[in-house]
Structures are given as C-alpha cells and as structure tokens.
Amino acid sequence: MSLKKSLTLLIAAFLFAGMVNAEKPIVKVGDWYFKQFDYTKAILFYERALKKDQANVYVKQKMADSYRLTNDWVKAEPYYGDLAKAENANAINKLYYAEALRANQKYADAKVYYKQYMDVVPADNSIKERLNGIDKVEELSKDKGFYDVKNMDKINSKFSDFGVSLFKDTGIFFCSNRYPDAYVVHKDRWTHGNFLQIYQAFKDDTAAGNISTCALMHGRQPNKKFHEGTSSYVDKMQELYIDRSNYNGKRAFTAADKTVKLKIYRIGWLNDQNRWGDEVVEAVTFNDKEYSVSHPTVTKDGKSLYFASDKPGGYGGVDIYISTREIGGAWGTPVNLGPKVNTSSDEMFPFIAEDNTLYFASSGHTGLGGLDVFSTTMVKTGNKLTNWTEPENLGYPINTNADDFGYVIQKDNKKGYFCSNREGGQGDDDIYSFVKKGVILNGIVYDAATGLPIEGAQVVMKDEDVEKGKLKSGKEGDFSFAATPGKKYKFYATKDGYLPAELTFDVKEKPELVKIPMVAEGGITLEITVLDKRTRDPLEASKVKVTNLTTMKDELCSTNKDGKCTFTLEPTTNYRLEASKETGEPDTKYLTVTATQSTNGVKAPATLYSVLELEKVKKGVAIKIENIYYDLDKWFIRPDAAKELDKLVKVMKDNPTMEIELSSHTDCRATAKYNMQLSSKRAESAVNYIASQGVEARRMIAAGYGESRLVNKCQCEGTVIVPCTDQEHQENRRTEFKILKF
Numbered sequence: 001m002s003l004k005k006s007l008t009l010l011i012a013a014f015l016f017a018g019m020v021n022a023e024k025p026i027v028k029v030g031d032w033y034f035k036q037f038d039y040t041k042a043i044l045f046y047e048r049a050l051k052k053d054q055a056n057v058y059v060k061q062k063m064a065d066s067y068r069l070t071n072d073w074v075k076a077e078p079y080y081g082d083l084a085k086a087e088n089a090n091a092i093n094k095l096y097y098a099e100a101l102r103a104n105q106k107y108a109d110a111k112v113y114y115k116q117y118m119d120v121v122p123a124d125n126s127i128k129e130r131l132n133g134i135d136k137v138e139e140l141s142k143d144k145g146f147y148d149v150k151n152m153d154k155i156n157s158k159f160s161d162f163g164v165s166l167f168k169d170t171g172i173f174f175c176s177n178r179y180p181d182a183y184v185v186h187k188d189r190w191t192h193g194n195f196l197q198i199y200q201a202f203k204d205d206t207a208a209g210n211i212s213t214c215a216l217m218h219g220r221q222p223n224k225k226f227h228e229g230t231s232s233y234v235d236k237m238q239e240l241y242i243d244r245s246n247y248n249g250k251r252a253f254t255a256a257d258k259t260v261k262l263k264i265y266r267i268g269w270l271n272d273q274n275r276w277g278d279e280v281v282e283a284v285t286f287n288d289k290e291y292s293v294s295h296p297t298v299t300k301d302g303k304s305l306y307f308a309s310d311k312p313g314g315y316g317g318v319d320i321y322i323s324t325r326e327i328g329g330a331w332g333t334p335v336n337l338g339p340k341v342n343t344s345s346d347e348m349f350p351f352i353a354e355d356n357t358l359y360f361a362s363s364g365h366t367g368l369g370g371l372d373v374f375s376t377t378m379v380k381t382g383n384k385l386t387n388w389t390e391p392e393n394l395g396y397p398i399n400t401n402a403d404d405f406g407y408v409i410q411k412d413n414k415k416g417y418f419c420s421n422r423e424g425g426q427g428d429d430d431i432y433s434f435v436k437k438g439v440i441l442n443g444i445v446y447d448a449a450t451g452l453p454i455e456g457a458q459v460v461m462k463d464e465d466v467e468k469g470k471l472k473s474g475k476e477g478d479f480s481f482a483a484t485p486g487k488k489y490k491f492y493a494t495k496d497g498y499l500p501a502e503l504t505f506d507v508k509e510k511p512e513l514v515k516i517p518m519v520a521e522g523g524i525t526l527e528i529t530v531l532d533k534r535t536r537d538p539l540e541a542s543k544v545k546v547t548n549l550t551t552m553k554d555e556l557c558s559t560n561k562d563g564k565c566t567f568t569l570e571p572t573t574n575y576r577l578e579a580s581k582e583t584g585e586p587d588t589k590y591l592t593v594t595a596t597q598s599t600n601g602v603k604a605p606a607t608l609y610s611v612l613e614l615e616k617v618k619k620g621v622a623i624k625i626e627n628i629y630y631d632l633d634k635w636f637i638r639p640d641a642a643k644e645l646d647k648l649v650k651v652m653k654d655n656p657t658m659e660i661e662l663s664s665h666t667d668c669r670a671t672a673k674y675n676m677q678l679s680s681k682r683a684e685s686a687v688n689y690i691a692s693q694g695v696e697a698r699r700m701i702a703a704g705y706g707e708s709r710l711v712n713k714c715q716c717e718g719t720v721i722v723p724c725t726d727q728e729h730q731e732n733r734r735t736e737f738k739i740l741k742f
Contacts, residue, residue: 011040037259039066057083061093068096071403071421074105078215084113091120097132102369105401107134126316126343126364133366133393136330136474140368144482146467148435149397151425152417153215155201158427162419163196163230163349166298171202172213173231173240173494174431198228198242213566229262230349230406232297238269240276241283241305243294255290262294263287264307284323284331286311297351306358308348316344320360330504340388342377349405355413355510358388361405365391369401373418392442398434409436413454413509416675420619441483441507443514445473445493448525449568453477454518463487483507496522498567499605511551524569524599530559530579533613538563539590542581542614546597549574569608574598578654579612589742590614592654628686628735635681637689643695645686648737649693659741661689663703668716672707680704686735701740707732 030045046063050056053391058660062132064079076098083089084097094117101110111134118127128404133140155161155174163175175196201214221233229243243262244255252260266283267276287293295308305323319342321334343346344366348371350360356378359372374391398404402422409416414436421429445457457473461481468489469481484506491514493501498518505514530542542559546567557565569575580592593612602608617623625648628641637645643728652658664683666675683702691697707716 027056030059030062034062036067037069037234042066043070048503055088059166064093064096068100071099076100077104084116091117094120095127102130102134102700103401105369106380107137110134123372124344126345129364129366130341132475133368136366136393137368139471139474140366140399143362143396144440144480146395146436146438146482147397147439148437150433152260152431152433153426155199156426156430160196160428161426161431162406162429163433164406164417164419165231165233166408167200167233168235169203171200173198173200175199175229175231195245198231199330218571228444234298235304236300237302238271239298239302239334240267240269241265241296241298242267242280243292243296245279246287246289253289256355261289261290264296265291277303286323286331286334295349299352299356300354305333306350306352308350309334315339315342317364318348319347320347320350320358341391348372349407351406351408353409353413354411357510357632359407359409360391361403361407362391365393367393368396368399370403371405372399373404373407387737392440393441403429438484439507439509439511440480441489441505441511441514442478442480443455443491443516445479445495445501445516446477447498448519448566449523454495455698457493457498457516457518459516460492460493462490483511485509491516493518512561519566519605519607520568523606524571524596524602526567526569526575526605527607527609528557528559528565528577528579529609529611530563530565530568530581531611531613533615539614540583542579542590544612545578547576547578549576551580569597569599571599571604574600577612579614581614583616587619588616589619590616591651591658594650594654617739619742622736622738625735625737633678635678635685637685641686642689645689646693649690649695652690652695652699655742657742658739659699659701660737660739661701661703662690662735662737663705665709665732665734665736666707667732668710668714669706669729672717676704676706676708678704679706682735 005049026045026049026417030042030049031619033039033042033045040420043063043066046059046066049059050063053059058602060079060082064076064083067073067076067079077097080093080100083093094113098110098113098117101113111131114131118124121127157176157178159176159178161174161176161178163173165173167173176199193448199214228677231243232241233239234241242265244265245260246263247260255261264283264287265280269275270277283296284305286291291309291311293307293309293311297306298304303325305325306320307323308318308320309493310318320337322337323331323334326332341358341360342363345362345364347360347362347364352358357375358377359373361376362374363371365372365374373423375394376391377390379387379389394407395401398407398418400420400422402420404418404420404422406419407416408418415434417431417433419431422478443459445454445459447453447454453473453476455473455475455477457477459471459479460467461469461483471479488504490505491505493516495518498520501516501518503514503516519721524547527546530539530541530544530547531537538559538561540559540561540563542563544557544559544565546555546557547553550573555567557567559565575597577595577597578592581590583589584630588715589591591614593614595610595612597608597610599608627644627646652660662683664679664686666679668675680702681704683704687697687700687702690700711734712724712728712731713722714728714732715722
C-alpha cells in the first residue's frame with residue numbers, strides 16, 4: 001500500500017474510533033469502516049457480503065473503490081471490469097477500469113475503455129494524454145542508457161520511505177512510517193501504518209549511494225503525534241519547510257469531510273547552537289483547514305515557493321502552484337502553474353533545480369502508468385514568467401508502470417534521488433539514487449515549407465560516423481536520444497516524398513531542441529541565413545519576408561538559433577527578400593536589408609541559398625561611405641562615386657522612414673574657407689544624386705565640414721603644423737552619413 005498520494009493518504013489522521021455493533025448487517029459494517037477511510041477493514045466485510053450475494057452491484061462498487069483507494073489495481077481490476085461492462089455503466093467506472101488495465105500493463109484493453117469514457121466525457125483532456133502515453137509505452141520503456149539507478153538499501157525499510165529533500169552538501173531528509181524509536185505510537189487508519197516521521201541520513205563516501213544509515217531528525221519539535229511529510233531546506237535562509245498534518249499540540253483539526261489536511265510549516269536552524277529551533281510555525285497564510293497545501297520546494301535564492309494543493313479553482317485533482325516571497329518575508333498569493341503543467345488528474349511532488357528546471361510527478365500527462373516524473377522549464381518574457389515548456393517524460397528507468405515520484409537532483413545536475421513503489425524494492429515506497437550519464441536530446445522533424453511535423457521519418461544519430469541510435473519520429477514529428485554534453489552529433493532524416501536531410505548539433509549541459517527541416521521532393525527550396533554584418537554571427541529571431549513579385553504574396557519567418565529560415569519557391573518566379581531585427585533599444589537598430597532571388601532556369605528539386613547581412617547602427621554616430629572620390633577642386637559625382645552612393649540609395653529605400661545627415665570632409669591643405677565651401681558643394685552634390693535615384697530630398701540634410709573635423713593630427717594652419725603623408729591626408733577626405741531618425 002503506497003503512501004505516495006500524500007494529499008489523500010496523509011490526511012487520514014482520524015481522531016476517534018467508535019465500536020462497531022457486531023449485530024449490524026455486514027454491508028453496513030463495511031460502509032461504516034469505508035466512511036472512516038479504513039478501507040482494509042471495509043474490504044473484509046464486503047468480501048463476506050459478496051459470498052452471500054455475488055451479484056450485489058453496490059458491494060462490487062465498494063470493493064472496487066476500496067482496492068483503488070489502497071492502490072491495489074490488481075485486485076481492483078476485476079470489480080471495475082464487471083461494473084464497466086454492465087449496461088448503463090457509470091462513466092467513472094470505465095475510467096477506473098481503464099486505469100486498472102493500464103496499471104496492470106494491459107494497454108490494448110485500456111485504450112478501449114479510455115475511449116469509451118472519452119465518448120461520454122469529451123471535456124476531460126487528460127484522457128488524450130493517457131492514450132498518447134499508451135502509444136508511447138514502447139518508446140518510454142526503453143532503457144537508453146541515460147541513468148544508472150540503485151536502490152538505497154542502506155536507508156530503505158519494508159515500510160514506506162519517500163519524500164527526499166537535499167540538506168546542504170551533507171545528506172538528505174526523507175519521511176518514513178517505519179517503527180519510530182520515539183513516543184509516536186498512533187496509527188493512520190487509512191494505511192494501517194504508523195504516522196510518517198522525518199528522518200535524516202548523512203553522506204558517507206564509503207557507503208553505497210554515498211549515504212550512510214539514517215536516524216530520526218533530531219530536535220524537540222520536528223516529529224510529533226501525526227504526519228510529518230516532505231520537506232525542503234533553504235540554505236540561504238537556514239529554514240526547513242515541512243508539510244505536516246493540521247494539528248496543534250495534541251489536537252488535530254478536521255475538515256468538513258472529517259479528515260485532517262496537510263499544511264506547510266517552517267522551522268529554523270540555530271547555527272550558533274548547532275540545532276533546530278524549538279518552534280514549528282505555519283509558513284504560509286494560504287494554509288487552509290479544508291484542503292491540503294503540501295510538498296514544498298523553495299528556490300535556492302529563497303524567493304519562490306512551489307507546492308502541491310487540491311485547493312478549489314484548479315484544473316482537477318491536485319495541482320502545482322507557485323508563491324513569491326514579498327518584501328517583509330511573507331509569501332504572496334499562490335498562482336496556478338497553468339494547463340501546460342497541470343491536468344485534470346494529479347500533479348505533485350514539485351522540485352525546482354538550480355538551473356530552474358521544474359521536476360514533478362503526474363498521473364495525467366503522457367506516461368507509463370501511475371505517477372511518472374516529468375520535467376519542464378519556465379518561459380519568460382523579460383522578467384515575467386509567461387508559460388512552461390511542454391512537460392517531458394523522463395522515461396525508463398526513472399519511470400515505470402508503478403508510481404515514480406519525488407525526483408530531486410543535486411547542483412551538479414548529475415546525481416540525485418527519486419522514489420518508487422516498483423517491484424524489487426525493500427517494501428512499499430523506496431528511495432532510489434541515480435547518476436545521469438548524459439542528457440536527453442529531444443528533437444522534431446518538420447516540413448520546411450509548411451512548418452508541420454513529419455511523422456514516421458527515419459532519424460539516425462551518429463557520433464563520428466558511428467551510429468548511436470535509430471528511430472522513427474512520432475505523431476508530432478518528435479524523437480529523442482541519449483547524448484553526452486560537449487559532443488557533436490550528426491543527424492540524418494529520411495522519408496518517402498522528401499529529400500534526405502542532414503544536421504550537425506553541438507550538445508550542451510542543457511541542450512536545446514534539435515530541429516530537422518525536410519524538403520518535399522520536386523520543389524525548390526530557399527534557405528536564407530541572416531548574419532550580423534560586423535561579427536558574422538547568426539542572428540536569431542530576425543524577421544524575414546519573402547515576396548512573390550508575381551502574386552505579391554508575402555511569406556514570413558523568424559530565424560532559428562542558426563539565423564536560418566527556409567521557404568518553398570515557385571519555378572520561373574522572381575522574389576524580393578527582406579530581413580530585419582529589433583534590438584529593444586530606442587537609439588540602436590539593425591538596418592533592414594533587401595535582396596532579390598529568381599528561380600528562372602532553376603530545375604527542381606533544388607535548394608538555393610541566400611545570406612542577408614544586417615548592420616547594427618546607432619542614431620547620431622557617423623558612418624563612413626567608402627571609396628567616394630572627386631576630381632581635384634571639383635564636386636561633381638564621378639561614375640565610381642555613383643556606384644558607392646547607390647549602396648546608400650538602397651539603404652534609404654530599404655529603410656523608408658530613415659532620415660540622415662550626409663556630410664563631406666576635406667584634409668587641411670588649402671585654406672579653411674576654401675575647404676568649407678568645397679565640402680559643402682560636394683555634400684549637396686551627393687544629396688542631389690541620391691534624390692535623383694528616387695529618395696525624397698526631405699529625408700536628407702547636406703553638411704560640409706571642410707577641415708574642421710579631422711580624424712587625425714594633420715594640421716596645416718595655425719600655430720601647430722603637423723606634416724603628414726598623402727595616405728594620412730586621405731583619411732580626412734571622406735564622405736559620411738549619420739542617422740537622425742529611424
């Protein structure tokens with residue numbers, strides 16, 4: 001009997017025990033125990049009742065529910081089967097029968113009843129996730145060699161051991177209902193076990209899993225009469241957050257349903273006395289008698305608290321919430337993490353790692369059955385949390401068809417612990433250690449033209465031409481491989497109707513998504529790369545527009561991390577290409593750039609390539625126009641100068657709202673007055689030329705500065721005369737423009 005569902009199982013701390021009148025009918029006695037959450041005893045009486053009346057539907061329902069609530073899906077299955085197959089069967093029994101079949105690895109039958117339930121309750125979106133999970137059982141069940149998992153036999157017992165939290169660098173906390181060596185002698189009526197207490201185990205480099213034997217957490221207050229559950233230690237604040245039964249001293253407080261809910265409490269570490277404090281206080285103002293607030297995990301900086309709760313207003317079952325510490329230290333109003341994380345089923349046991357990855361257990365997302373461990377990362381816009389990435393199932397051997405939960409990982413992002421009631425353990429829930437031997441590399445295969453995922457593409461991953469994995473992409477074009485950080489892998493994708501695709505990918509400690517675009521056979525593809533003109537670095541999130549000059553239809557794209565966008569082109573057609581990018585700074589901008597592309601004479605299939613370079617400029621900063629030369633003492637635009645000014649014409653046309661000052665400068669030779677007049681005429685001549693090419697004159701100001709703005713020390717007049725070479729004088733003879741308005 002597992003204690004993992006602490007929001008329901010940990011609450012059953014009943015304060016009374018009445019005597020059952022043996023004269024009452026057997027079913028009523030069973031019902032009495034059932035109402036007291038003593039399902040184990042209820043089953044004994046219901047079994048006796050069924051021996052007398054095997055067709056009693058009411059008793060079958062109670063037997064099925066009792067076994068489900070004690071997490072015994074094997075024995076629950078036949079009862080739910082009878083109920084689900086009956087005429088006018090209740091939809092919930094179809095769901096529970098499907099759950100039992102899935103837990104017992106009868107996946108094909110489970111799909112049938114999930115679909116029957118979904119026909120009646122189409123609004124329950126979690127069923128789609130569970131059906132998807134059944135389709136992915138084979139893939140999720142594969143051991144990709146990513147984790148090395150060991151049972152922590154030094155600290156596990158035949159009872160329930162779970163709820164691991166990390167304590168500094170010296171050990172762990174966990175909770176267990178093993179026989180305590182203290183005065184706690186009460187029993188939990190639901191589980192028929194002892195109440196949970198907090199234990200502590202310390203590191204021992206000579207011990208298996210680097211953890212030695214354990215003992216009850218010391219101190220006057222941490223372990224008392226009822227449940228003390230999962231915890232989270234915040235080293236910065238030297239505080240331990242604990243979920244425990246709602247009680248005060250010797251008395252527990254029941255909710256309307258006569259159960260005792262969980263609340264989050266806090267206890268401080270007295271560093272000067274090397275012990276825990278004497279007071280356990282409620283940690284949050286949103287604790288409540290009527291619902292549970294549990295499974296706390298606090299970020300390293302002590303500013304955010306994640307927890308699980310079945311409070312009203314969620315998405316169903318148990319949801320995960322976040323609260324932020326306010327000025328003064330109080331925790332603010334909880335915010336639900338939303339439908340990306342939470343489902344109509346249960347999400348619990350959150351853990352926020354130092355790299356801000358959120359690990360949690362769920363029975364609603366795509367999984368192998370029971371609770372599975374998932375990971376997600378926050379998506380931010382500026383400093384504001386806006387959403388979470390699609391939760392990722394960690395797969396086998398972390399997850400099985402049993403309950404797997406309570407995943408925590410150390411700051412090295414390689415070693416950690418999780419809990420499971422899988423077969424082969426010491427007893428009920430057990431604690432397991434793990435070592436990550438790599439990272440999971442996720443990717444998608446998609447159509448380069450439409451952006452839609454490609455299902456069934458053969459994807460091969462190679463390391464220096466050695467094949468490391470081969471599989472077919474899923475319905476969403478998805479695939480995943482185990483990989484080693486710091487290595488470079490090559491991916492090859494093939495599928496009928498598409499040209500073969502190849503991609504090289506560098507794996508980081510926290511890798512990004514591998515995206516493989518595939519081009520349909522017979523088409524013409526254009527790959528555009530956008531680069532920074534100065535650094536030659538790819539520019540991610542640049543806006544690219546391709547315009548068909550025949551139909552004037554636009555196609556838009558935002559570049560990926562490699563600065564690339566892919567388009568499908570029509571044959572014998574001319575296109576206009578445009579790239580731009582925002583900097584987020586009002587006085588700095590990347591200048592928009594355009595180019596042309598033609599498919600005239602291009603025979604499909606073919607891939608064309610274009611590179612667009614964006615120049616980052618700042619308002620008011622002069623930009624030199626290279627190779628602008630004039631005849632001696634002249635200001636007329638020579639043909640070679642016109643070619644250079646044509647480049648500025650294009651910039652002005654590509655950026656139609658931009659206004660500039662165009663300036664001309666001379667060296668110091670000749671008089672200052674003469675040079676000022678000559679440079680003014682040259683600047684006006686350049687502006688007039690640009691205007692003659694279709695740029696509005698109002699967007700330009702001509703300025704002649706003569707020798708007043710030398711870029712070196714080549715002075716020819718006044719008290720200081722500096723002799724210079726022709727090359728040094730040439731540096732001062734220049735034409736520039738600076739942006740006055742974007």
